[in-house]
Amino acid sequence: QIRCYFGETIALYFGFLEYFTFALIPMAVIGIPYYVFAWEDYDKYVMFATFNLLWSTVILEVWKRICAIMTYRWGTLLMKRQFEEPRPGFHGVLGINPVTGREEPVYSSIKRQIRIYLVSLPFVCLCLYFSLYVMMIYFDLEQWALDYHEENESKFSSLMLFVPSIIYAVVIEIMNRIYRYAAEFLTSWENHRLESSYQNHLILKVLVFNFLNCFASLFYIAFVLFDMKLLRQSLATLLITSQILNQFAESLLPYWLQKRHKKRMKKRMCFLKTDTDLSLVEQVNLEKEMGTYF
Template structure:
């Protein structure tokens, strides 16, 4: 491997100075050993950077990667046009199977990382050379060495030439809504590609709302007209429903093209999953086991009380802020002095700081609680973590958007130029930096949570309040245009290459968005019936009506819109017919292949008897 231009997908492990040579040799032997000896059969090379960092570079041959693709059930495009589980013995039946990049970079890194995570302690009582670091059967070796500070970093190395080509087609390209999704997926993996697919799809879906807003702005001078309220309330409900249902279909299409559709049941356990070693009843593989009742008990008696206490605290702080802000408004609003205006804003500043600090604390707590729940699948772990965070972060609307935009747009740009100047200085003194050394100086990518959170908060603004603030859709559209470029820029220039793993959809964020959409029905109806214009019209049209009659009308309209939303959701199928036909074709051909295999294994007289049985059964059925 060339230190300057990485062409082979590989994972670098930075070693801690305190790791013993005995422990290092033991770990390398486990990585190189085959599965019968509890190893992963990977290639390992020891290197040292210009800065003195000791590294292990983990790679795998093309044949080893293809075997891994079969072991982990990766889907590839078959010659019949369908996505099928790859098999080495039948690889000549897959499209482009002779290509060097048949196993993509992201799939290669996923296989290598998953194999490393699958290294489990067998009969070792402790890490060799470190008797104080105990091992238990089934414990992840890589995770234990990392938590014990014997391994400093584990990272996927960037490929400088491929990254430059991707950046030229991505954040440097002048097109606004077109994203090179296939190239993003091949380099960064499914989760990043699905996020940018969602971002582009959501931004395009905002165009009708933007057009309607601009049209009403040009032809109407007063947004508080009853007609405008009614139009935007209905449009919000219909738009949110159609968008979310169509996105479900789009995500299925994308997952099928990526080969991750309906793959969750075969997902391998995450590295943090621990328990006694047992056999998976579906795959027959050895893996840790953990009783479901223990996980449920932790959720009920530990997680739920902690989350409930945090949510209650967040609500109490919010109401206290409202009271504090009202008190300062009464005291200082009428005082023209500059100092009074500054003091007037102290509650808002203090609340913003409290929210940010509480957010940092709660994220750490949520992660620890989710770790203790010991979820087997990475997707399940992420969904439970997101659900905990969403419950309390709903109060961060304005603060979160302002802070995240600053950190995502301005800070990465400043870091990028600082890193460039640092590289120029080091090139003059010590030559060109190696890829591993350059990647170690990059920031760790924390995942797509903050990006999805920002989109969720923004979606809440558009759906909940755009009937009274219609420009929300316009600002959301402009923000997303900037977001696509800034997110692409920071991934290519500021962050380490994230680990890849198969992703089917946006996970729990779909539920969070649908919750906002349902809440939008109630909010828009409430805003509509709070309008003085509607109230005046109602009492003018029905002079004998009371406030109770207006309330009943509110419930009728609200439930009618909820019914319309439910009917629209049931009318639009989640899985496109094209994908249904492809999946049915794969299932049918698999059944036919199984029948042929069974028939081939029968002796001639047994086969003849079977044919007579099938013929008799067919005649009886007719």
């Protein structure tokens, strides 16, 4: 069974690489002329966006079908759902499972639905409204920066045109991270029995908010304001700022924290060298705080 899962994983991995490469080739071939010639015709951008939307949908649906064919061929189509155990965070009154006959926690589905529709759903809607409100503040800042540039045409005013987008990108990243913690807390509080149900509800919460929070301004600029210059400027600024923030949060910050932790541990080890008589608890705590190794 382990070899079956391992072989299926390897086959899916290489199949995904091959299929993903095939999916990107048409988009790249059609997108290169748009980038090279810098067409300003709005209809051409609509056609390209429509093609990307339809092509991405077709690719995803065909890939789902390939995954279903491969899982059926390997005999693992229903295996995960049949043998899925209750998630570790699931809690409730002990009862008897009518299927397995084993004693396990039981929680009312009515209480779970009440928590979902009366607490989680209003909270998500409130967060979406707050995200739209922040977006409107961003457009007010963009208008202020544009008016300032028209009144005082200088290098400083030209740089000020990018400030609202940079601030908005930072706010987007902060809101996404805060909302992620809130979504995880709410999903755990809903007390889902299976890990798959927990993940589905968490993904739905995060996906809806992240999509609106990250792309609502771009859709508004493209399909309401019809301002391609502002769209390119906002898209470039948001992507570059987001990449810089992610690199800092995923690379520089952990590296700095690790160096700081090692420096603190070296000082502590130098301090403890004079005292070799450590108790077992102190020795365990000291080794626990040391850095991991492989």
